[in-house]
Amino acid sequence: MLTNEEVRSKVLDIIADIALDDDVTTIKDDIALRDQLELDSMDFLDIVMELKKRHKIEVPQEDYSHLASMQSCVDYLAPKFNA
Amino acid sequence: MKSDRERIVITGIGLTSPMGNNLKEFRDGLLNNGTGITHMEIRHMGVVAAGICTFDEYKYQPKKMRKRGTRAGAISIFCANEALLDSKIHFDSVDKNRVGVYLGITEHGNVETENEIHDLYNTHNLDASFWSHHHNPRTVANNAAGEVTLNLSITGPHYTIGAACAAGNLGIIQGVQQLLLNEVDLALAGGISESTQTFGIFAAFKAQGALGHHDDPALATRPLDSNRNGIVVSEGGAVYVLERLSDAKKRNAHIYAEIIGYHSNSDASDFVLPNTQRQIECMKMAIKKAGIEEKEIDIVSMHATGTQQGDIQECIAVKEIFGEFKNVHINATKGFIGHAMGAAGALELAGNIPSFVDGYIHPCKKIENLDPQCNIPGLVNGEKISHDVKIILNNSFGMLGINSTLIIKKYQ
Numbered sequence: 001m002l003t004n005e006e007v008r009s010k011v012l013d014i015i016a017d018i019a020l021d022d023d024v025t026t027i028k029d030d031i032a033l034r035d036q037l038e039l040d041s042m043d044f045l046d047i048v049m050e051l052k053k054r055h056k057i058e059v060p061q062e063d064y065s066h067l068a069s070m071q072s073c074v075d076y077l078a079p080k081f082n083a
Numbered sequence: 084m085k086s087d088r089e090r091i092v093i094t095g096i097g098l099t100s101p102m103g104n105n106l107k108e109f110r111d112g113l114l115n116n117g118t119g120i121t122h123m124e125i126r127h128m129g130v131v132a133a134g135i136c137t138f139d140e141y142k143y144q145p146k147k148m149r150k151r152g153t154r155a156g157a158i159s160i161f162c163a164n165e166a167l168l169d170s171k172i173h174f175d176s177v178d179k180n181r182v183g184v185y186l187g188i189t190e191h192g193n194v195e196t197e198n199e200i201h202d203l204y205n206t207h208n209l210d211a212s213f214w215s216h217h218h219n220p221r222t223v224a225n226n227a228a229g230e231v232t233l234n235l236s237i238t239g240p241h242y243t244i245g246a247a248c249a250a251g252n253l254g255i256i257q258g259v260q261q262l263l264l265n266e267v268d269l270a271l272a273g274g275i276s277e278s279t280q281t282f283g284i285f286a287a288f289k290a291q292g293a294l295g296h297h298d299d300p301a302l303a304t305r306p307l308d309s310n311r312n313g314i315v316v317s318e319g320g321a322v323y324v325l326e327r328l329s330d331a332k333k334r335n336a337h338i339y340a341e342i343i344g345y346h347s348n349s350d351a352s353d354f355v356l357p358n359t360q361r362q363i364e365c366m367k368m369a370i371k372k373a374g375i376e377e378k379e380i381d382i383v384s385m386h387a388t389g390t391q392q393g394d395i396q397e398c399i400a401v402k403e404i405f406g407e408f409k410n411v412h413i414n415a416t417k418g419f420i421g422h423a424m425g426a427a428g429a430l431e432l433a434g435n436i437p438s439f440v441d442g443y444i445h446p447c448k449k450i451e452n453l454d455p456q457c458n459i460p461g462l463v464n465g466e467k468i469s470h471d472v473k474i475i476l477n478n479s480f481g482m483l484g485i486n487s488t489l490i491i492k493k494y495q
Binding site: 042045052 | 145146147150151212213215216217
């Protein structure tokens with residue numbers, strides 16, 4: 001059973017490998033990732049792919065909006081990590 | 084008499100080669116018996132001789148964009164930025180709608196496709212849902228030129244010219260033509276190759292009996308030598324800033340050379356074997372277009388890849404045209420850096436351009452046992468020679484029977 005903090009850490013690892021030129025240590029959880037980092041639609045597809053590769057978690061297209069902020073990521077992904 | 088608007092000149096050069104990441108380093112290697120060939124390990128093949136570039140991929144692009152893009156794009160971005168800096172043009176004030184990017188490529192997409200297939204079989208158990216969404220933008224044929232436009236915010240035309248190993252010359256020719264057509268005011272033109280990143284090209288040359296090899300990598304490719312055993316695959320790039328002479332004069336640019344003639348034709352005879360007669364016709368037509376005579380040419384830079392038949396056929400062609408003229412000197416570059424494929428023509432031209440200023444003709448990498456069939460008059464072998472160079476003819480030929488010749492002249 002992963003805590004929300006552990007889920008956040010795993011998501012952060014993925015984002016750090018995608019937003020390579022950004023400082024991801026200062027991400028504010030309740031603000032949209034796009035407003036804090038240089039992320040575009042291809043980066044979000046990368047996040048989806050890395051969740052699948054690293055954690056076997058599928059994010060269907062209709063759920064992409066759940067990846068908007070770190071908080072929404074954790075809320076959406078925690079049950080999937082712990083399924 | 085052409086007007087200055089009808090004359091195209093080179094005002095900037097950016098390059099990366101297995102023997103240096105700028106023109107000075109590259110030229111030093113050519114004049115001083117350098118080598119850019121090393122042994123490297125490649126998937127499914129083991130150790131092979133290859134020419135690898137060591138430029139800084141992040142000098143002109145952020146890490147994320149490099150990861151998203153391709154090695155071909157990284158080479159192109161590096162060379163294009165270096166060329167613009169070298170030209171000393173104030174690029175911020177240039178109308179980006181009037182800038183074109185024309186890059187010759189031998190092939191493109193094999194690197195990315197091989198990597199994806201490798202992962203699909205070895206990591207993803209043939210589950211195609213793991214196939215990267217980056218695959219298409221990375222493998223489209225315009226990728227290398229397109230990445231340059233993204234990097235430099237260029238909004239004029241961009242595309243690549245697929246022309247096998249004649250592509251370096253053809254990229255430059257395309258730039259010249261687009262300037263003459265008044266489609267653009269500034270062209271970033273040349274050739275690039277990332278071929279060393281794919282095992283397939285090595286495996287195919289090996290299957291063809293044409294992959295150069297030797298315990299000493301510096302001897303793995305020996306064009307014109309009796310003991311030559313094939314091609315060494317290399318990567319690299321050379322991008323030129325091309326402008327009309329009228330524009331170059333207006334901004335008081337340093338002018339490396341004027342492009343005075345070119346020609347391209349097709350063998351229509353074989354998938355891989357070259358055709359001496361078509362090569363002769365290509366060179367002669369370029370000379371005619373340049374409005375010069377054969378005897379005026381100071382350097383003929385041969386394509387000379389180090390294959391048995393290819394070298395002989397080109398030597399026959401060169402000897403027939405230039406054999407009787409004492410002023411004409413012959414050199415070749417691939418013994419130093421291997422065959423940089425789509426970059427070859429553009430890089431080899433660059434390596435000779437400093438001769439207009441330094442007064443040397445760089446030699447072929449020392450040929451120890453010259454093939455009697457390659458013993459052509461004027462061959463510069465192993466040691467540079469002093470010569471007042473005014474005109475250079477640059478040959479590049481490729482598979483499917485594509486020939487290209489470019490002629491440049493010292494600007495005075």
